[in-house]
Amino acid sequence: MKLLDGKKISNQIKEEIAAAVADMKNRGEKVPHLAAVLVGNDGASLTYVGSKVRSCEKIGFRSTLVHLPEETTEEQLLQEVYKLNGNKDIDGYIVQLPLPKHIDEEKILLAVHPDKDVDGFHPTNFGKMALDMPSFVPATPYGIMELLKRYKVETQGKHCVVIGRSHIVGRPISILMSQKGEAADATVTLTHSRTKDLKSLTLQADIIVSALGVPGFLKADMVKDGVVVIDVGITRVADPSRERGYYLSGDVDFEAVSRKASYITPVPGGVGPMTIAMLLKNTLLARERHKEMA
Numbered sequence: 001m002k003l004l005d006g007k008k009i010s011n012q013i014k015e016e017i018a019a020a021v022a023d024m025k026n027r028g029e030k031v032p033h034l035a036a037v038l039v040g041n042d043g044a045s046l047t048y049v050g051s052k053v054r055s056c057e058k059i060g061f062r063s064t065l066v067h068l069p070e071e072t073t074e075e076q077l078l079q080e081v082y083k084l085n086g087n088k089d090i091d092g093y094i095v096q097l098p099l100p101k102h103i104d105e106e107k108i109l110l111a112v113h114p115d116k117d118v119d120g121f122h123p124t125n126f127g128k129m130a131l132d133m134p135s136f137v138p139a140t141p142y143g144i145m146e147l148l149k150r151y152k153v154e155t156q157g158k159h160c161v162v163i164g165r166s167h168i169v170g171r172p173i174s175i176l177m178s179q180k181g182e183a184a185d186a187t188v189t190l191t192h193s194r195t196k197d198l199k200s201l202t203l204q205a206d207i208i209v210s211a212l213g214v215p216g217f218l219k220a221d222m223v224k225d226g227v228v229v230i231d232v233g234i235t236r237v238a239d240p241s242r243e244r245g246y247y248l249s250g251d252v253d254f255e256a257v258s259r260k261a262s263y264i265t266p267v268p269g270g271v272g273p274m275t276i277a278m279l280l281k282n283t284l285l286a287r288e289r290h291k292e293m294a
């Protein structure tokens with residue numbers, strides 16, 4: 001069994017980006033600038049946004065945090081989004097999800113300018129991705145593809161079973177892995193909560209991407225020997241014995257499944273850190289594209 005070490009690979013990617021930023025600085029060019037919009041004080045969101053901002057600083061990007069109160073109205077948030085769209089200084093930005101219930105997420109994501117949509121959630125970018133055109137690929141599936149590429153995991157002609165059909169992970173990774181190219185060319189089965197007899201499908205899988213958010217869902221008797229397992233799930237499980245009151249669990253029964261797997265991602269330290277690295281990569285891309293357009 002070989003660990004797909006997202007922490008190590010994400011650090012490599014960040015070093016590559018930092019080197020590109022240093023070159024930009026040496027040439028006297030503007031460095032990439034990422035903004036993050038956070039509405040309210042959800043604990044997990046604060047952690048995610050904080051770590052994105054810190055990563056920007058470490059690699060030499062500029063970063064701006066727009067932290068708005070929980071009671072921000074949809075209209076006020078839209079105005080913030082329009083301001084960011086019009087701000088030439090900012091190359092890309094993210095609106096941290098989930099938003100408070102009184103705000104229509106779809107309306108906000110549609111208002112983000114596709115050229116600054118480094119999360120790749122806008123339909124324009126999603127459509128371009130699906131058509132194999134240059135776009136911003138959502139950071140989590142982008143990170144999974146990069147991990148498979150850098151470990152040279154064989155995917156061509158392999159049967160990949162994706163568990164979960166969300167717009168940010170399951171659906172896009174099923175599209176990407178079925179396309180032509182490196183870390184792709186797979187035959188993909190996209191499964192979800194209405195799938196019948198999931199086990200009969202996972203038992204046929206050469207590669208499993210699990211993105212459903214149920215701790216320990218994928219058990220050893222659901223996989224065949226030599227399977228490649230990508231565990232996207234990150235769930236906080238309450239644990240009063242720990243100082244912070246919880247631990248993070250993936251979707252996979254790691255202990256047992258890793259004994260059968262040829263490659264497997266750990267949680268934490270697998271897909272999670274890759275997601276942040278690819279968000280930074282998208283921001284670098286956004287800067288390069290804006291430079292070309294200037």
Ligand code: NAD
Nearest residue numbers: 140164165166169192193211212213232233234271272275
């Ligand atoms: P989601 O929570 O929006 O949806 C879950 C999906 O799982 C749905 O499509 C549903 O149909 C499917 N599902 C639920 N029960 C199922 C079952 N019994 N069998 C088969 N399918 C089932 O999905 P999401 O936003 O992609 O999040 C999934 C997990 O991935 C969560 O734990 C989330 O925290 C994590 N996540 C991690 C990262 C990262 O950076 N590593 C990024 C995004 C999401």
